[in-house]
Amino acid sequence: MTTFIIHQTTLTLRKDILKLRRLFSHLVCILTPICWAISTLIANAQTIPTSPQQAQKISRRMLSLDDAIKLGMGASIPLHTAAAKVEEQTAKLAEANADMLPSVLLSGSYTRLSDIIAPRIDFGSSANPFAKLTQSDIQGFSPDVQRLLSTVQTRNQAPVGGEGASGGIQFPVLLNNFDFRLIASYTVFSGFRQQATKAMSEFYAEASSKDFERSKQTTRFTIVQAYWQVYQTQQLRVIAEQTTAQARQRLSNAEQMQKNGQMNKNDVMRQQVIVANNVVAQIRAANNERLAIVSLNNLLGLPLEAPLELTTPPVQPPTESMPPLDSLIDIALERRPDVQATDYQTKAADESIRIAQSGWFPNVSLEAQYIYANPNIRFLPLASDRFDGTWQAALKFSWTVWNWGITGYKVRQAEAQAMQLRDALASTKNGIKVALVQKYLTLSQSLESIRAAKDALDQAKENNRNETERFQRGSSLLADLNEAQRSEAQAKTNYINSLVDFQIAVADFRATVGGNVGE
Numbered sequence: 001m002t003t004f005i006i007h008q009t010t011l012t013l014r015k016d017i018l019k020l021r022r023l024f025s026h027l028v029c030i031l032t033p034i035c036w037a038i039s040t041l042i043a044n045a046q047t048i049p050t051s052p053q054q055a056q057k058i059s060r061r062m063l064s065l066d067d068a069i070k071l072g073m074g075a076s077i078p079l080h081t082a083a084a085k086v087e088e089q090t091a092k093l094a095e096a097n098a099d100m101l102p103s104v105l106l107s108g109s110y111t112r113l114s115d116i117i118a119p120r121i122d123f124g125s126s127a128n129p130f131a132k133l134t135q136s137d138i139q140g141f142s143p144d145v146q147r148l149l150s151t152v153q154t155r156n157q158a159p160v161g162g163e164g165a166s167g168g169i170q171f172p173v174l175l176n177n178f179d180f181r182l183i184a185s186y187t188v189f190s191g192f193r194q195q196a197t198k199a200m201s202e203f204y205a206e207a208s209s210k211d212f213e214r215s216k217q218t219t220r221f222t223i224v225q226a227y228w229q230v231y232q233t234q235q236l237r238v239i240a241e242q243t244t245a246q247a248r249q250r251l252s253n254a255e256q257m258q259k260n261g262q263m264n265k266n267d268v269m270r271q272q273v274i275v276a277n278n279v280v281a282q283i284r285a286a287n288n289e290r291l292a293i294v295s296l297n298n299l300l301g302l303p304l305e306a307p308l309e310l311t312t313p314p315v316q317p318p319t320e321s322m323p324p325l326d327s328l329i330d331i332a333l334e335r336r337p338d339v340q341a342t343d344y345q346t347k348a349a350d351e352s353i354r355i356a357q358s359g360w361f362p363n364v365s366l367e368a369q370y371i372y373a374n375p376n377i378r379f380l381p382l383a384s385d386r387f388d389g390t391w392q393a394a395l396k397f398s399w400t401v402w403n404w405g406i407t408g409y410k411v412r413q414a415e416a417q418a419m420q421l422r423d424a425l426a427s428t429k430n431g432i433k434v435a436l437v438q439k440y441l442t443l444s445q446s447l448e449s450i451r452a453a454k455d456a457l458d459q460a461k462e463n464n465r466n467e468t469e470r471f472q473r474g475s476s477l478l479a480d481l482n483e484a485q486r487s488e489a490q491a492k493t494n495y496i497n498s499l500v501d502f503q504i505a506v507a508d509f510r511a512t513v514g515g516n517v518g519e
Contacts, residue, residue, distance in 0.1 A: 061302070065227055065312035068300060072223035073216065075301030082208075082215035089208040093201040100194050102186040111177040118173050174385060178374040183367065191361025196354035203348035210341035217337065217511045224507040226296040231310050232500040233289040236493060240285040243489045244278040247482075251275050254478060267478055274482060314499050315506070317447050325440050328513055332436050333429055335514040342425040349418035356414045359407035362399035368392070432512070439509045446502040453491070453498040460484075460491035 073079060139146070187194065251271045257263040294304045333339060369392050376388035400407070467484035470476035 060307040060309040062311055063227075063308050064310075065224065068227050068296070069220055069223050071300040071302070073219060075299070076215075076219045079212075079215050079219050082212040086205070086208045086212050089201070089205040093198070093205045096194070096198040096201040100187075100198065102184055105183040105185070106181070107183065108180045109178075111179070113173075113175050113177060115175060116173055172385075174375055176374075178387070180372045182370040184369075185365060185367045187363070187365045189362070189364040191358030191363065193355055193358035196351045196358065200348045200351035200355065203344045203351065207341040207344035207348065210337040210344065214337035214341065217514070221507050221511045223296075223299055225504050226292070226299055227310065227312075228314070228500045228503045230289070230292045230296050230308060231314065232496060233285065233292040234310065235496045237282070237285040237289045239489055239492050239496070240278070240282040243485070244275070244282045246485055247271070247275045247278045250478065250481065250485075263478070271478065271482070314503050317450050317502055322440070322444065322447075325437065328440065329433055329436055331515075332432055332513045336432060337514065339425070339428055339432065342421065342428050346418065346421040346425055349414065349421050353411060353414040353418060356407065356410040359400060359403075359410065362397060365396045367394045367396060369394075436512050439505070439512045443502075443505045443509045446498065446505045450495070450498040450502050453495040457488075457491040457495045460488040464488040 251268070251274075254263055254268045254271045258265060258268050290305070293306075293308055296308065297304050297306055370389065371391070372387055372389045374385070374387040376390060378390050379388045464484040464487070467476055467481050471478065471481045
């Protein structure tokens with residue numbers, strides 16, 4: 001009898017232990033996510049100022065879409081680079097225009113010569129031709145030559161020198177030589193190279209201007225996209241906060257109903273799990289918002305973690321239908337800056353062919369110089385230590401008769417480059433057509449999606465309202481109410497996503513067309 005009682009007591013204890021183990025495992029599974037969510041919230045709360053003084057230090061910047069575009073345009077490095085390219089091509093065009101005008105060059109030199117034996121002309125020799133000249137012969141020369149011959153005659157009549165020396169003239173050695181020149185030159189004909197260079201520079205300047213316009217469109221779209229992504233994450237964070245608050249309120253009601261005996265413990269624990277999951281979703285939504293703000297602030301040149309408050313509401317979808325796709329393709333091919341830029345580059349390549357062909361023609365130029373030198377070789381005698389000025393004008397002509405076909409090879413290279421640009425232009429137009437069809441379909445889909453999401457949101461709100469009333473009357477379960485509220489939160493999320501997708505699709509479509517759709 002005693003033994004039986006011991007065995008029965010042992011079995012009862014084993015059953016109680018097994019029940020306690022099962023209950024403990026359930027509690028661990030339920031409380032683990034709750035504890036993890038609470039610890040994450042506490043960790044994040046440490047980085048958020050709690051005192052009113054600290055909270056006032058964080059001021060949200062009011063930011064509209066237009067303000068964001070202005071800030072982003074000013075802070076964009078690619079846009080600044082494109083503007084610098086425009087300035088570069090404008091300067092090259094000015095250089096090409098200036099190359100067609102006369103140029104003036106001022107040059108000077110100083111030369112120090114080594115000392116040598118002074119040049120001398122002896123007049124005592126019978127072979128000296130100057131000794132036989134008469135006065136009438138001298139009168140037939142220019143004044144400078146007359147002056148030189150008179151000096152020779154004088155020296156011939158009065159010999160100088162030492163023993164055994166004969167009469168003559170000795171020229172001193174000038175060791176210092178100075179030369180200053182003012183040169184004016186003008187190219188009369190260059191085989192049409194200058195005209196082709198000017199035309200090519202004009203086309204490149206226009207192409208760089210169109211590239212700058214395309215860069216502005218791309219930068220604008222990037223800013224608009226980042227702006228609406230911040231709006232999207234902020235709205236999703238608000239939805240997550242509202243969902244968490246509703247779940248906590250239902251948990252509080254469930255705990256009160258459990259105390260009143262109207263709800264069992266398992267339902268309360270399920271509601272605790274729902275609250276924990278919503279807290280996790282709220283944390284994730286807040287982090288996504290911060291990441292989106294960092295991306296937008298980086299584009300705008302603002303402090304990366306500066307809080308923003310967006311003031312521009314999303315545009316509602318139009319009620320009228322979209323324009324025909326064929327007309328939009330024609331508009332895009334006509335107004336797209338990248339198409340225009342490639343077209344100008346193709347025209348510039350044609351001018352580069354003319355530049356290469358200029359090697360087949362002669363070059364003719366005019367040149368005038370004013371020379372101020374000491375000594376000046378045009379003045380006699382050269383043994384005069386003084387500055388003299390003279391001028392000269394020249395018509396220059398040069399023509400490459402044979403260079404082993406180098407000019408022809410340059411022409412072939414230029415023609416090949418022009419062909420590549422024409423292929424690039426055709427490829428760009430084909431790419432625009434494909435991209436425009438894709439953007440058109442995406443925009444049409446976003447219009448349909450936003451209308452369907454709006455209808456789904458209205459139905460989810462009505463369903464949630466009905467389930468709330470039924471639960472309050474006691475004719476509905478807490479699980480049904482949770483499902484209705486979850487469906488409404490999901491419908492809100494889908495509507496926000498569709499609305500933001502529509503804003504981005506409109507901006508992308510306008511950029512693809514090359515301007516405003518309504519223009």
